[in-house]
Amino acid sequence: MRAELEAAIRAAVQAEGSQLARLELGQRITSHAVQPKLSPLPTVRNVIAVGxxxxxxxxxxxxxxxxxALVAEGARVGVLDADIYGPSIPMMLGLSGKPDSPDGKSIEPMRAHGVETMSIGFLVEQDTPMIWRGPMATSALTQLLNDTRWGDLDYLIVDLPPGTGDIQLTLAQKIPVAGAIIVTTPQDIxxxxxxxxLKMFEKVEVPVLGLVENMAVHVCSHCGHAEHIFGEGGGQRMASQYDVPLLGSLPLQREIREQGDAGVPIVLAQPDSAAAAAYRDAARRIAVALAGRPRVTPSISASLLS
Known part of the structure; x- marks a missing residue:
């Protein structure tokens, strides 16, 4: 919309007999409504759960x-790795080492590629299994969220473990979530x-922004033949059945896996690729879907002086 908006403004100024010397466009991402009885975090406008x-x-x-992709669009973004038993975000972002604790109570998030990140993977050895019962895992999640010194963020992406267990329930009950995204592959199973x-998020009153269909199609790098290895149209059928948008269909591509293993995801490593374009398109659709949700109205208090 930037080019169209600038052209419209220039035309309006010229119609008044003047010339536009310079145009500066900014953006402001607001907080959106979360579950009943919860309020958005102080420095995080929107928590988005990915399940x-x-x-x-x-x-x-x-x-x-x-x-x-959201960072590339100009947003300030953080990622919370909520997969306590199998944290993979540190490797995907090329991060290692332990975070700092300036006061012995709170933790500075790790930073890579313009993203603030926190994960249990920073606090334990890479090959140490998390042999924890549910309450310990959920306590770790809330500590990671609340004890991290998050900066001023437009979006905090929470990477959930698969399934519908304790972590997801804790997220729904104690963490203010503006919206959830469901990731699936096309096959029926x-x-x-x-x-x-999806039904779990609905039951706990977390709005589902939509579905993202991953591994939707594989295009041969030699001949260009497109093949739907995991089936075709499963995400769209599910989206239609539950009346939620299909936010994007992402390709099955070797480079996506390779770049994740290397710590430089494909959106950064190959920004002009079709895969990166698919992620950016999905990110825009997510932002638009969230923007359509009710906003948090700031409370205003006033006192009358006699």
Whole structure:
């Protein structure tokens, strides 16, 4: 819309007999409504949960690339790795080491590629299994969220573990979420589980912004033949059935996996690729879907002096 807006403003100024010397366009992302009885976090305007009904659908890869796509659009973004048992965000963002704690109580987020990040993976050894019962895992999640010194963020992307267990329930009850995204692959067995995740968010009054269909099509790098390896149209059928938007269909591509393993996701490594364009398009649709939600009205108090 930027070019169209500038052209319209120039035309309006010229119609008044003047010339536009310079035009500066800014953007302001506001907070949107969260679950009843909860309020948005002080420095985070919108928490967006990224969930899936089952593992192996590329949820974390999708979450990271969407976060970087939002940064490319000018937003201030953070990522919270809520997959306590299998944290993968540090590797995908090329981060290692432990975060600083200036006061011994709070933690500075790690930063990479313009994204603030926190993960249990920063606090334990890479090969240490998290042999925790549900209450310990959920306590760790709330501590990671509340004890991190997040900057002024437009979006905090929360990468959830697969399924509909304790972590998801804690997120719904204690963390103010502006919207959720469900990641699925096209095949029926994946959308069957994705439906459960969608219904879970509905039951706990977290608005579902839409679906993202991952691994939708594979295009041969040698001959250009497109093949729907995991089936075709599953995401669109599910979106139509539950009356939610299909926010994007992402390709099945070797480079996406390779760049995630290398710590430089494809949105950064190959910004002109078709895959990066698909992530950016999905990120814009997510932002638009969230913008259509009710906004948080700031409370104003006034006192009369006699």
């Amino acid at each position: 899936s009904g089952k593992g192996g659908v590329g949820k974390s890869t999708t979450a990271v690339n969407l976060a970087l 994946a959308t069957l589980d994705a439906k459960k995740a």
